[in-house]
Amino acid sequence: MDSIEYWTQDMSVSWDELCPPLKALEARVSLIVSNYALHWIDDKSQLVAVMHRLLTEQGGLIVARFQIMPHLNAFLTDTQMTEYNTRGKTFSTEQHMNIWRTICEGLGLEAKLLVIRDAKWFPFIR
Ligand SMILES: C[S@@+](CC[C@H](N)C(=O)[O-])C[C@H]1O[C@@H](n2cnc3c(N)ncnc32)[C@H](O)[C@@H]1O
Numbered sequence: 001m002d003s004i005e006y007w008t009q010d011m012s013v014s015w016d017e018l019c020p021p022l023k024a025l026e027a028r029v030s031l032i033v034s035n036y037a038l039h040w041i042d043d044k045s046q047l048v049a050v051m052h053r054l055l056t057e058q059g060g061l062i063v064a065r066f067q068i069m070p071h072l073n074a075f076l077t078d079t080q081m082t083e084y085n086t087r088g089k090t091f092s093t094e095q096h097m098n099i100w101r102t103i104c105e106g107l108g109l110e111a112k113l114l115v116i117r118d119a120k121w122f123p124f125i126r
Contacts (some may be wrong), residue, residue: 004020007019007021007022008034009022011037011040011041011047011105012040012042012043012047013050013107014050015049015053017048018050021097022054022099023074025053025054025055026054027053027054027055028051028054028056029054029055029060030055030058030059030060030061031060031061031063032054032055032061032063032064032067033061033062033063033064034062034064034065034066034102035065036066036067038064039059039066039067039068039069044099044100045103045106048103048104048107048109049107052107052108052109053086060084061118068093068096068116069091069096070090071089071091072084072086072091073087073089073090074090074092084088093116097116100114110113
């Protein structure tokens with residue numbers, strides 16, 4: 001479509017590192033849609049802050065579907081957590097949702113709807 005422009009952008013970067021055309025959209029974006037991508041970005045606070053800065057103050061909206069990684073530590077022993085270096089790095093579904101909610105609310109973004117679909121994870125144990 002002629003009216004659509006596409007850019008490729010690593011969304012794990014800070015605001016200053018964004019490509020110029022994206023930065024030019026500061027406070028002008030009404031809708032950000034993401035499908036199964038946000039969970040790849042470790043620094044979620046920075047990510048949400050960047051998206052927040054893009055949104056218009058007249059009611060911008062972020063609609064995102066993302067994966068919740070399994071809470072592996074719930075299945076590991078203390079020794080295994082140390083061996084695999086996973087201590088404090090995996091979270092329950094509720095903890096995940098609280099992380100997102102806290103980040104959003106900290107920026108003044110209202111978390112309108114947090115829906116968990118199929119929160120079942122199956123540990124594969126050898
Ligand atoms: C499961 S795919 C989803 C792709 C697409 N949204 C869809 O629905 O088919 C995850 C996507 O996240 C993108 N991704 C991962 N890390 C990213 C990052 N730091 N910045 C931007 N995109 C990233 C990957 O390039 C990949 O295309």
